[in-house]
Amino acid sequence: xxxxxxxxxxxxxxxxxxxxxxxxxxxKDNEKFVKITPSKLVSWIIKKYYPKNLNRxxxxxxxxxxxxxxxxxxxxxxxxxxxxxxNVLKIAxxxxxxxxxxxx
Numbered sequence: 348x349x350x351x352x353x354x355x356x357x358x359x360x361x362x363x364x365x366x367x368x369x370x371x372x373x374x375k376d377n378e379k380f381v382k383i384t385p386s387k388l389v390s391w392i393i394k395k396y397y398p399k400n401l402n403r404x405x406x407x408x409x410x411x412x413x414x415x416x417x418x419x420x421x422x423x424x425x426x427x428x429x430x431x432x433x434n435v436l437k438i439a440x441x442x443x444x445x446x447x448x449x450x451x
Contacts, residue, residue: 357389367388410445415443418439
């Protein structure tokens with residue numbers, strides 16, 4: 348690894364770990380001469396996914412990982428003199444509800 352580059356330790360949730368194990372098993376069952384680890388498979392998936400699909404899925408990713416606390420901090424720091432608190436709260440509530448709907 349190059350100097351100044353940091354290795355990431357990724358801990359997938361239980362469902363993702365199960366899917367990853369199943370993927371590896373399926374690959375090894377169907378392709379007898381393949382040697383692959385979970386790390387190598389995840390790396391391969393990310394490399395193949397990123398250039399083609401990120402722009403398509405960016406809004407979905409953003410909605411699934413919407414941070415309402417950071418959004419409220421942003422709104423609070425950008426309130427302008429004539430803006431009513433009621434209007435700011437309506438805007439915030441709409442964004443938070445949109446984020447929650449996507450997670451359900």
